[in-house]
Amino acid sequence: MTVHDPVLAAAHRTPDAQARKPIPDDAAMLRAAAELTRTLSTANPAIYWPDFLASALLGYAALAGAVLFDSTALAVISGLVAMLALYRAASFIHELTHIREGALPGFRFAWNLLVGIPLMIPSFMYEEVHTQHHARTRYGTANDPEYLPLALMKPWSLPLFIIVAALAPIGLILRFGVLTPLSVLIPSLRQKVVAEFSALSINPAYRRRAPEGNFARQWAWQEAGACVFALALVGSVFAFGWKPLLIYMAVHSGMTVINQLRTLVAHLWENEGDAMTVTAQYLDSVNVPPPSPLAAIWAPVGLRYHALHHLLPSVPYHGLSKAHRRLIATLEADSPYHRGNYKGMFPLVGKIARSTMTRR
Template identity: 40%
Template structure:
């Protein structure tokens, strides 16, 4: 059991308890059975919601991309269109998270539709996230060195928080490189294909992450998604080269992609407490307490944490629950749990409050490390 951090004597916003680094001994008292009973009716996904929400988000996003491309540079119209394109396509892209949680063999048409109208043109086909994210929810993986979606920001150097956001500037370029240069080489060099799948085919935050090789029944799917994503890139670039599409479209895509990754980066920083510096295994209750809910405003907060992700701690408590049920689950548990103190310990008042707390803890951890040295 680790001692509480001496983070400027930081206390949890909900409980007033000292902030902890790593494991949470108090998690053993979490009323998990009672929580499961209260939400047992909220597990069925509604296909109509998925199809309608995604289709509208993608259509709005791509429509705004077209407007931004045709508008005069730096005009108010272009700026507004870039904002709308970013928010629309960001919401559409985040459906990749829901796809990762679909049971095998379900929503297959939705996955293909997602790839065709968002995943592939944004160069993030569904396979780049599926298994990686499911591993993130496994008790034996969450928060450990094998978890590509976890870095112990709260007990590390603060500059790494800044670097995590700044790296979004180069992500679009890396995606273009991945599918226009590396992808063709993977088709003719099997060993290189395996290397790229392990080291350059995952939507993660830990660049040292090495992805397990695909299972036999996944190889063809991964390969096809790679090929078709590359085709999207080559066709678009070819049409630009021939003058059918303006090169300005590439610039708009690049800017929108940067903005999406910056926005998602801020959301990611607020999604967990990131205190597991020892990279110990955690129980499900400890995993919940190392995650964050930010109910905020259902309309404004949903812009930076779309598709249910403002209830990220509750999602980690019930990872198979569809996104459209998470808000109802959160407020039901808050109201009906006999003792909701531990449940609310994962709640933060806002995005900025969550990121600020992470920053304070990282600074305090650095001071402690300097004193120890």
């Protein structure tokens, strides 16, 4: 779940940068990852449904409190709870892209109805996009919708990366409340909207194809729902004033900024466009395992194990911690697996920021 940012394309590193040596695959790590996790690939409805529903219910209850409380302190606290709970509920969009067909009946529909449409991030914006990020020949290349060599860009690219996320609610209202109805009337605009404004991606060069078959039907009702919600959201000003809309947008913006910070430290962003081995992809990605105390908050629903997820994309979020423990206990100390584990967000932000300082 990332925010499209066309301006960042101008921040790419200079062409005379030194090429990096290819990293070969580590057969022992890949074999262990496959063998030790065979029993962990089944999504458990008894975990998914309560986690998702409780997060959404808490988020909306807290959002209502932020609007209704007269006390500023209580309103701010409620707003923070809403932001974190809805962020967790929204993060299940990542699971939707990997869940096997039929594994969780009704989950995609429920998620879109309760979270995707009300937050204007329907799952079609991520489905058939995120899986390309996992493709063996796409990761880290110009064809990867979720990759930019951020560590090799100019210093101003990182604050810009976050600022764009803060403006996401405005962009989403324009996307669904303005561009959707206009594009229904203007075929040439529709082609542009589908190709350039229908993906939660960060690569400004990425263009997606028009949907087909059953996915096209899912896209249609999800987009229609988000359009109606965006128009109703703006229209609510006439019935309830500006306060509910501004609080909703503040919570949404905060949620998106946290996710963008999480995205910033999900990878080291050091690849310059060449295809990478699976081991190289792993080492360019990040785990923040326990005992890091806050990672479960800013990287919920298994996202703290992002590097491991690139090794095992079919393992559901509730199996990743067990998979990590098994691999840590089994692999030798010199295994590349251990080099993909980091202590927290701030050391990673510092590492990437220091790298950009050499690109002035």
